[in-house]
Amino acid sequence: MEERLRTMMDFPTSITRQTPVEGASTSISTTISLVYDLRGVVVDNNLFYFSQWEHITNPYKRKLRWYKADFSGIPDITSVDEGDVLSVARDRGSQGVLTIYIRDDVPENVEKVLPPDYLRVASHHTLTNFRNLSRKIMRSFKRS
Amino acid sequence: MPHLFCAEIIQPTTNNQPDLKADLTEISSGVSRELSDAGTYNIIDALEGTIWWESTPAYVKQFSDVLLIRLKREDHEGGAGVEILPKLPLGRFAFEFYDQAVEKIRERNGIWDILQKLRKREIELSSIQKSGTKYQAQEILEATLQYLGEIEGRKFIDHDAEDDDDSSRMDLDTEKVFPRISGLLQTSIQSLNEELESSSIYDDC
Numbered sequence: 001m002e003e004r005l006r007t008m009m010d011f012p013t014s015i016t017r018q019t020p021v022e023g024a025s026t027s028i029s030t031t032i033s034l035v036y037d038l039r040g041v042v043v044d045n046n047l048f049y050f051s052q053w054e055h056i057t058n059p060y061k062r063k064l065r066w067y068k069a070d071f072s073g074i075p076d077i078t079s080v081d082e083g084d085v086l087s088v089a090r091d092r093g094s095q096g097v098l099t100i101y102i103r104d105d106v107p108e109n110v111e112k113v114l115p116p117d118y119l120r121v122a123s124h125h126t127l128t129n130f131r132n133l134s135r136k137i138m139r140s141f142k143r144s
Numbered sequence: 145m146p147h148l149f150c151a152e153i154i155q156p157t158t159n160n161q162p163d164l165k166a167d168l169t170e171i172s173s174g175v176s177r178e179l180s181d182a183g184t185y186n187i188i189d190a191l192e193g194t195i196w197w198e199s200t201p202a203y204v205k206q207f208s209d210v211l212l213i214r215l216k217r218e219d220h221e222g223g224a225g226v227e228i229l230p231k232l233p234l235g236r237f238a239f240e241f242y243d244q245a246v247e248k249i250r251e252r253n254g255i256w257d258i259l260q261k262l263r264k265r266e267i268e269l270s271s272i273q274k275s276g277t278k279y280q281a282q283e284i285l286e287a288t289l290q291y292l293g294e295i296e297g298r299k300f301i302d303h304d305a306e307d308d309d310d311s312s313r314m315d316l317d318t319e320k321v322f323p324r325i326s327g328l329l330q331t332s333i334q335s336l337n338e339e340l341e342s343s344s345i346y347d348d349c
Binding site: 004005008009010011012013015032034035036037038041064082085086088089090091092093094095096097098099100101102103104106 | 170175187207208209210211212213214215216217222223224225226227228229230231232233234235236238240241244245248251252255
């Protein structure tokens, strides 16, 4: 009975919906996640907690890093553990707390890191060479 | 981006009335004393209390990207009063699983009712009320058993025994040995424990 109660409300973590395409008889299917990640907590007017993804593109190293923003005196932003955030949210905040959740399939703004210059130069040359080669082949086909 | 902050929530109605629809940017949940005092509930329990508050549960038709949940304790103490989860699975509120959710709510309520009845029965079985005070039957039986264990086999003077004419025999004649009755008491404790075990399913939950 214990197991039954624990797993009773386990539902799938995503849904797939069909969206009709305008001017076409077909539809595209979209999968939406039903799981939200805690990303911020507002305790009161002076105390906020917010988070930022670390190594977001690496599924093995991906981790939320939490920060505490305290504006009660001199503005202060410090790194904190997630456990501290959860404890504070549960016990502090005279007017309750505001939690901010973001759906876990919402794309994050990731700063694109370009490859080093020498690689970019090499890839540019390779592309140019490939283009030239394909032009030559096309010309030879036309002549024949 | 129409669903960045707005979640569409539908409250089905009865009597063939059109369903109520609301676009919410924030869900404000009052955390009842029942949830905060127990200390075992979490943010999903508080959300259930808000979204499934009516006799006919509501559901979420459209999920927003960002979800704001305000939690405020009804006992005016600080904090949310319930555990805040780092991951929040909201599948139970989805329109796609509405029928399953309604069925599971009914089933869960049924289980809770059974557990409450079993708990009541366990209290009835395990306690003895005397002069308005409740005593734990098991503790009384165990204390009695311990006492009997100490005096069993010993001799005692039976003052109620009729004195015969020959007074010279004195107390020696009225001395008796306590009978061994702890075995009977042991059986009573055993049967009480068995009955309690069969009715104490709620302990596991």
